[in-house]
Amino acid sequence: MEAKDQKKHRKKNSGPKPDKKKKRHLQDLQLGDEEDTQKRNPKAFAVQSAVRMARSFHRTQDLKTKKHHVPVVDRTPLEPPPIVVVVMGPPKVGKSTLIRCLIRNFTRQKLTEIRGPVTIVSGKKRRLTIIECGCDINMMIDLAKVADLVLMLIDASFGFEMETFEFLNICQVHGFPKIMGVLTHLDSFKYNKQLKKTKKRLKHRFWTEVYPGAKLFYLSGMVHGEYQNQEIHNLGRFITVMKFRPLTWQTSHPYILADRMEDLTKPEDIRMNIKCDRKLSLYGYLRGAHLKNKSHIHMPGVGDFAVSDISFLPDPCALPEQQKKRCLNEKEKLVYAPLSGVGGVLYDKDAVYVDLGGSHGFQGSDETRPTHELVQSLISTHSTIDAKIASSRVTLFSDSKPLGSEDIDNQWLRIPKEEKQMDLKTGRVRRKAIFGGDEDVSGVGDIEDDEEISEGDRLKNSSSDETEEEEDAEMTGKVYMVDKVVKWPRLEEMEENIERDVLAFADSDDDFERSSEDEGEVEEADESSEEEGSSAEGEKAILEPKSIEKGSKPGLLQSNGLIDSMNLEKTMKKVTLAVSDSGHYRTEEAFASEESSSLSTEKKDTENEEVIRKKFPKLSQVVSGQKLWSENSTDETSDIDLLKEEEDYKEENIYSIETSGALKWKEDLSRKAAEAFLRQQQATPNLQKLIYGTVTEDDEEEEEGDTREELGGLFRVTQPTRECKHKAEALDCSKFQLEVPHDWDLEEVMNSIRDCFVTGKWEEDKDAAKILAEDEELYGDFEDLETGDVHKGKSGLDTQIDDVEKELKEEIEPSAEESVKKKHLDKKRKLKELFDAEYDEGENTYFDDLKGEMQKQTQLNRAEFEDQDDEARVQYEGFRPGMYVRIEIENVPCEFVLNFDPHYPIILGGLGNSEGSLGYVQMRLKKHRWYKKILKSRDPIIFSVGWRRFQTIPLYYIEDHNGRQRLLKYTPQHMHCGATFWGPITPQGTGVLAIQFVSGITPDFRIAATGIVLDLDKSIKIVKKLKLTGFPYKIFKNTSFIKGMFNSALEVAKFEGAVVRTVSGIRGQIKKALRAPEGAFRASFEDKLLMSDIVFMRTWYPVSIPAFYNPVTSLLKPVGEKDTWSGMRTTGQLRLTHHIRLKPNKDSLYKLIVRQKKHFNSLYIPKALQKALPFKSKPKTQAKAGKTPRDRLRPAVVREPHERKILALLDALSTVHGHKLKKAKEQQHLHNKEHFILKQKEQEEKLKRQKDLRKKLFRIQGQKERRNQKSSLKGPEEQMK
């Protein structure tokens, strides 16, 4: 019996092994493989039904084409940016735990507190940026726009929550990223069955929202406060292998999910006005499309900004370089989350910051503020420049010891110049934290030492920095983020280097001071060059290789200032060009690499740089900027002496104190730098020059010419050169004007262009004869069928001989061998192409062609810049996605910095060309079916379109059959309608999301409507119906005089010929104005009017849309209140808050309807008619029943007392009897009921018995049958045996 119960082994019927077996079997039978079955048994494969075949064919084709997507040119970069994984869910669902577990899974690191995005390397080719999304709708909207993958956490013990559905809807509107559900809290289920059921229910609901078959992950339970390792591992695997379909908006716009933010505002400015607009630098991976410098971006929650500068940095979380191994080693498992204080080393353009586990604190800035009264008082008085200088300097030193201005002056004299620069750099906002340590080492005298400190020093510096910072942290008792600390002058350092800090104020000083200083420097350089022109050779050698090594054009900066002094006028143009050309990046690089040669000159140069930068707020406006510059420079040269006097920095003193040695190397440097600069100029193609050509130069010259001739410092003689005028006001003509025509009668001139024609000579590879010959070689013999010529290739013998010869040749010259090889390869390739063309062409569909074309384009795009280095590349194509970039933005509201909350995502969304401008946007909108109210026209509402979230006032309309857009007061309940609002122009086809309020918590569904942008316009066509009514005051036959519709004859004149109608439906036309009552007119109708008629005219009145656009600035709200942004309130809300009740029109109020009874007159039938009527219909005139006469009335019965007694008795008896009967009946009923129940029971028992019986019977029957079957199965086996 046991043997019976065991499962039998089932043979595999499919898979590779059975296939092999089958094949072998068939071969044994000599039947060949499966294809031959068709030959063997053609009938089985014959067409049975043409219709069915057609259908099946259609079906397969349909399925095939369904899979097709419109092919797009693949623009994804080779090294893609990290994938944005948004972990979303209602509160307390386990988001942070999941993130922590995922990070631990990938990097083996535990993060204690996670703030902002965390970037990790998850595999050889993939990085992830994980960010948590709370249930603030602002955050949800922003993150849905940048997400590549959404992990949607669902509390299984609770079920779906509104946030989940809201987020799904947001995602649907803003492109649908990949969504993966994760069920948590599964351990709260006690019964397995219940768990299973819940899982299934949730899964199916999830599928209806996302798509059937969407992945839903189950995290079964927690172990020690974390999810189970295996499950997290599996989830991680899913994430790492996931594929993504590009989303339109994301691929067509550059965007950055910033993972780091720095405030670059000058501390001085902040001190002066804490509410001043800030300058920020934001860091993050660039995603989506290419981002160009100076383009416009939108920061959701903050506003629109122009990128003032952008540069790329080395990847802080780079993918592993070699990919030979299967998995990453521990070193390559990087994690980068600066906002959470993770990432160890931070790279800036010019510095490296090492984090020591300190956390982030922007409030710390207040701590460094001076507390001493003297200092305070110094700060408060900023009347003169001197005072300002003093105060600003003193502010840098805090609680230690107050310094008087005399001290400072004394120190000033002792300060070596080089060190000023150092301090300047430390004083500069966040620029150079490195230089803290070696300042003591490099004194005034040992310049040589100073120079030899090269890049290696940087490490040392940074390490010393570290220690300093540590101490700092200890001292202040506050925890600073590293970069922040760097930004703010450190107390300790202050104490150490009081003297060195003296010049730090220069950075925070205003423009004028700096420029004057700058001029002084120019002068200084001049002097030094005069003194010692030749002694520089020695140092040259030291500096030169360094500058070359760095590759970051260190000379550029120096030259900037120094060339001024040497040949100012000539090179001025070049300098400015260089500045604008290389952008800030290069100059900043120079900063970084030149710390060894940190000289006063350089410092000046950097200042110079800044001056230039200030003067050119936009590099794009170089033309105008150059003018400024040139003016400035010419001023410098002409008024040097004047300036010298103006100098109140006592710089002359410094010069005298400084040794000649210092000047010597400085001098040398200048020339060196100049040379390096010139070299640079020659080496790199100057984009600026290429682009702006000669025009800008001319402009400049013109300006110079202008400034040179100055009379008495007041008037200028404008003598624009003729040529310049020509250029600026040239004829706007696209034809090229020929200066020196050639003499085309000369033979040589003619010959020079002969090859440009098809009749001329061709290049080697294109010459028809050559190609023909090659072809011949390839194919050998062929016969021209038309002419009958037989072409013969080389005979076998010949080729053999050739081969021998070739071999010989190859031995002689190896280069020839290569060429032969190449030729051979070419030949092969050609043959392959021919073959491909022959065999593949037939099956190629249009789709394949299209795809191929796109692929070709992709390759072309990739190949275009492949061989260039990034610096040049970004200038052509912009910064490509995948780069880690640093973006500088100016004029950011201070609230953004003051109320910075790293938990909220900072997104920089690039804007397209026209997306910055405002206009009317039309869209198709539908109220969300889960939103409880309908939306009202002219009620402010918050839209999320493109990157933006903003409040605006929409008008809803519906389109009539004739294309008229008719205003609606409210959106339809369940229908699409149009909506138009005034706001930022966004391309057609962009999804739109509407929310009534972003603040407050409501249990209801928050998404009010969804839609799509249909049309953009700068004008609108929405109209509303307007009925003008009038009353006839004089009626002729068909003509009437109407009054009350218009106010003047002029108005009537405008409406002449318009159609009018009465309420009763008589149509008519306006004819002409009448004189008598103002505004009356004559109108003709199709019938005679009544005086009681009302005449009306239907008109359409265009409505205007209020130009109200209010970006939702939720990120500017204080921390913890970021979800409380409220904009303009609706009238309803206002009424509610101010308790204003709407006074309704009395006429429109509902009243109780009182209907009066209607009285009809009696029907009167004329006598003649009565006569004619049949009897049935004749009115019957019956006499009224009279009073019954007295005698007919029955007399009343008066009983005797005896009789009365009898009657009473009878009454009583009958009552008793009745009661008896009733009782008996009740009893009978009860009895019946019991009997019925008994009967029912009996019946049931009987049925049951019968059922059992039947069951038994069937079982026996079945057993019998089975036995029979078994025996029949066994039969043959037994026979076999």
Add this chain to the structure above:
Amino acid sequence: MATQTHSLSYAGCNFLRQRLVLSTLSGRPVKIRKIRARDDNPGLRDFEASFIRLLDKITNGSRIEINQTGTTLYYQPGLLYGGSVEHDCSVLRSIGYYLESLLCLAPFMKNPLRIVLRGVTNDQVDPSVDVLRATALPLLKQFGIDGESLELKIVRRGMPPGGGGEVFFSCPVRKFLRPIQLTDPGKIKRIRGMAYSVRVSPQMANRIVDSARSILNKFIPDIYIYTDHVKGINSGKSPGFGLSLVAETTNSTFLSAELASNPQGQGAAVLPEDLGRNCAKLLLEEIYRAWLEESPQSVSRTLVVLSFALDPCWEGEAVSLTRRIQGRLPGTVISPLCV
């Protein structure tokens, strides 16, 4: 609003068209100052005013502010709207002046542009309508803007100074543009031309053709020069004649040259033979410059290319293209672009 993009500012009236066109395409407002500020006759000229009016007609929501003297122009571009438009061009410049810009803008309209331009069709300053039709339209076709509705029809010819010509231009709108590769010019395979004579003897055109052929025949045999003699109502208000030549290469790029007779009452009379010969030589010169000097070719074409490069939906491809052409661009053209 805070997001309002700040305007770019320029001085001088040079490249007015380019600046306005590129501003329209990029959506950034421009301010142009000092327009002939030091001239005896300061401010915008009639033809420039007419051009601005034309821009206003084809856009929706543009804001144009000109100061009283006409020396300062502020232009805030609206949406390119298109549709059916009629415009009377100034006779100071030929229709080519307007058409060049329209060629850049037309593919990016909201509705297909159908425009009737009236004025001077051929003059000595601007590229004539014939040349634009022969060179710019094929270029547009290469970008994928083709079909029946891409049309440039010369309804009437009008010579300066009277004008009276009429041109009909219509351009379809395409959702996607095809990337092109203009790296190899190829070799010239044929030369076509159009010799026209307006209100003069029909023999003039034939004389031009003969003289031009006498020079060009030395290089290539495939030459055909059409003659177009217009008379009656189609011939505008002034007499004149001229020749435009177009050389087509194997890679279907085009080189053109043209000459027109002096306007009536201005300058000496021109012999048709001289005109033909000179025009042929101009073409050779153009070829020489294109191949041997690698210097700017027809500017209108590069401008078209540039305008395409500016188109947002086209970014990736355009990158490579602009780089390729940049070497050959006259600095004048690109300067307004690099904003």
